[in-house]
Amino acid sequence: MYTFLLSKIEVGSHLYVNFSDTLHLHGETVIVSTLVVSFLTLFLVLGTRDLKKVPGNFQNLIEVVYDLVKSIAFTQMGPSYYSQFLPFTATIFLFVLGSNLAGALIPWKLIEIPSGELAAPTNDINTTACLALLTSMAYFGAGFKIKGIGYFKRYIKPAPFFLPINIVEDFTKPLSLNFRLFGNVVADELTVTVICSLVPLIIPLPIMMLGLFASSLQALIFATLASAYIGEVIE
Amino acid sequence: MVDSIIAGCSVIAAAIAVGFAGLGPGIGQGNAAGQAVEGIARQPEAEGKIRGTLLLSLAFMESLTIYGLVVALSVLFANPFVGS
Numbered sequence: 001m002y003t004f005l006l007s008k009i010e011v012g013s014h015l016y017v018n019f020s021d022t023l024h025l026h027g028e029t030v031i032v033s034t035l036v037v038s039f040l041t042l043f044l045v046l047g048t049r050d051l052k053k054v055p056g057n058f059q060n061l062i063e064v065v066y067d068l069v070k071s072i073a074f075t076q077m078g079p080s081y082y083s084q085f086l087p088f089t090a091t092i093f094l095f096v097l098g099s100n101l102a103g104a105l106i107p108w109k110l111i112e113i114p115s116g117e118l119a120a121p122t123n124d125i126n127t128t129a130c131l132a133l134l135t136s137m138a139y140f141g142a143g144f145k146i147k148g149i150g151y152f153k154r155y156i157k158p159a160p161f162f163l164p165i166n167i168v169e170d171f172t173k174p175l176s177l178n179f180r181l182f183g184n185v186v187a188d189e190l191t192v193t194v195i196c197s198l199v200p201l202i203i204p205l206p207i208m209m210l211g212l213f214a215s216s217l218q219a220l221i222f223a224t225l226a227s228a229y230i231g232e233v234i235e
Numbered sequence: 236m237v238d239s240i241i242a243g244c245s246v247i248a249a250a251i252a253v254g255f256a257g258l259g260p261g262i263g264q265g266n267a268a269g270q271a272v273e274g275i276a277r278q279p280e281a282e283g284k285i286r287g288t289l290l291l292s293l294a295f296m297e298s299l300t301i302y303g304l305v306v307a308l309s310v311l312f313a314n315p316f317v318g319s
Contacts, residue, residue: 176298183301186308217294224291 014116014124026124028113033121036098044094069093069223076227077234081146085230088138092131093223096122100185100215104208120185120215128182132174135226143233154233173229177222184218241316249307256303260296267292 015027047062055063069090073082103120111118121127143151155166188211195204271289275282309315 176302179302179305180298183305183308184298187301187304190308214294217290221291221294221298 015113016115026116026126028116028118029121029124029127032102032108032118033099033127036095036102036121039102040094040098065094066090072220072223073227076224077231081231081234085138085142085227088230089223089227092135092226093219096131096181096222097216097219099127100219101212103185103189104212104215119189122181123185123189125178125182128178128185129174131181131222132178135177135229136170136174138226139229139233142230146234151233177225181218181222184214188214238317241314245310245314245316249310252303252307252310253300256300256306260299263296264293267296 014029016024017027017030018024044062047058051059070082070086072093073086073089076082077085099121103123108118143154147153155163157166192204192207192211195207267289271285274285278285
């Protein structure tokens with residue numbers, strides 16, 4: 001495929017691991033997301049192993065995280081349903097936050113791989129597409145679970161002629177979630193890369209801090225929107 | 236020859252996509268921030284809540300710009316019109 005190369009910046013080059021002609025996976029995405037998932041598992045298992053009445057430092061940290069995800073789910077879904085969907089919201093939030101921070105904080109450039117480079121798993125559009133599709137499956141599932149077949153009444157809700165708009169909305173929701181996360185992460189990395197290629201010292205630091213802030217905010221937004229979509233169908 | 240014309244057009248298209256995508260959200264973010272400042276001036280005790288909502292809505296508006304950026308990036312780096 002023909003690509004422009006402006007000062008050696010490439011978007012969308014991956015380390016392909018081929019299984020057959022049609023089946024291949026993106027090596028660096030799989031490696032980094034596996035690392036993120038195992039780190040998160042370790043963090044949560046160690047943090048919740050022996051819970052005490054008077055929490056220590058580590059348990060305090062875990063409780064802050066729990067309060068945060070609980071407040072996201074609680075404000076979007078209301079007091080009676082939030083506990084059922086809290087695991088989903090928490091998983092999405094922690095995974096997106098973990099992978100964004102992994103891309104921003106760890107100096108992956110030091111590790112050379114044959115093609116592409118190790119970076120946040122969310123800068124691969126397949127990861128974000130998967131997360132977005134999981135969100136749509138979650139809200140379909142939530143609607144069917146809570147409302148049964150009456151879920152379909154939602155499509156003709158304000159008036160019957162809203163039907164096409166409501167159907168299109170089901171497709172635009174995951175699409176916008178997908179592009180929002182992907183675009184933000186790629187935009188952060190691209191800005192840092194471009195500025196680094198112009199001025200490699202000091203100057204990129206504020207931009208990197210901004211990127212760190214924006215990527216945590218994106219995790220919050222993704223989780224908030226996912227719970228808002230679920231809350232919308234079950235209300 | 237055709238490829239270079241497509242390349243030139245793609246660069247211009249990317250510039251237009253990002254530029255116009257920045258226009259609307261810029262106005263929207265300005266409005267939102269102005270209203271938030273007004274709200275804080277009227278009710279300083281609600282500052283924390285207003286700031287949280289403001290950041291969230293600013294990020295939503297910013298995502299519209301990001302859509303333009305995604306279009307620009309795909310035109311620049313993964314152009315579907317350039318022959319293989």
